[in-house]
Amino acid sequence: MFDCIIIGTGPAGISAALTLKSRGKNFMLIGSAGLSAKISAAEQINNYPGLPAVEGGALKAAFMEQLAGMGISITQASVTGVYDMGGYYGVLSGSDSYESKTVILAVGVEAVKPVPGELEFLGRGVSYCATCDGLLYRGKNIVVVCTSKAMEEEAEYLASLASSLTFVPLYKGASLSGGNVTVITGMPVAIRGSQRVESVEFRDRVVPCDGVFMLKSAIAPSALVPGLNAEGGHVVVDRSCRTNLGGLFAAGDCTGRPYQYAKAVGEGNVAAHSVCDYLAKV
């Protein structure tokens, strides 16, 4: 059982990891081993103390060096669910699961808003995880909405199981093909159904289906953690980065504006200290 699992390898998650390491905690840092894409995406950062006019790539290199220097490794994975087990948390990533006394959500904010119907039908035909739910759709007709080329592998796996797969890439240069694959362009307008998903509506057509896979790098925190308080897509936290769930903390962009490195790093630090306070009391 870990003392803490930090989800997300952006500035908030990195900062939390550095502090937990300094405090001698047994934790896991889960996310992209190449760190948040939002770090290297910045051309030049002028408001980060101590590093004037730093390029995103240079900041990323400095973060990587600092993590390695502190002996902090990253578990390269995407978390698909966090469950309150009454006293500890179960953290799922595909077919892997981990247990931890506390969790820090440092998952950033989604660029793509949920499609109407997506959250309503989550677990009733909408899935975020090909590995977890793919087998449920063997021989079925599915729609796969994919937000990045890096996730095409998951769509290929789903194509190997489904009877028919309508592939909706939200990026250029998609290359999924196959006898049972139909590629269409355009954002879905809505996911429709009654008890379960029945179709996906686009501007120019309706595609009947048994299920929809939304393959994206960031899942809305409230969809990731059942029972978590969120407002306007942001996790509700107090000044100690505590959420409404005991032992679960949040930091960085996912708690709200301003979306800035310095704020993310600051909250990561606060959340880590709150984890230590919490662990001292349980």
Ligand SMILES: Cc1cc2nc3c(=O)[nH]c(=O)nc-3n(C[C@H](O)[C@H](O)[C@H](O)COP(=O)(O)OP(=O)(O)OC[C@H]3O[C@@H](n4cnc5c(N)ncnc54)[C@H](O)[C@@H]3O)c2cc1C
């Ligand atoms: C082009 C650009 C330029 C910017 N310039 C500036 C600037 O000059 N100054 C400034 O202060 N800010 C700037 N920002 C904003 C800054 O990048 C963000 O505020 C900062 O990265 C937020 O850090 P974070 O750790 O909260 O989230 P993020 O950096 O978004 O990191 C969150 C990480 O968690 C991962 N994640 C999400 N869900 C999961 C999951 N389920 N499992 C595992 N991992 C998950 C994400 O993939 C991501 O890697 C810029 C942003 C962009 C895009």
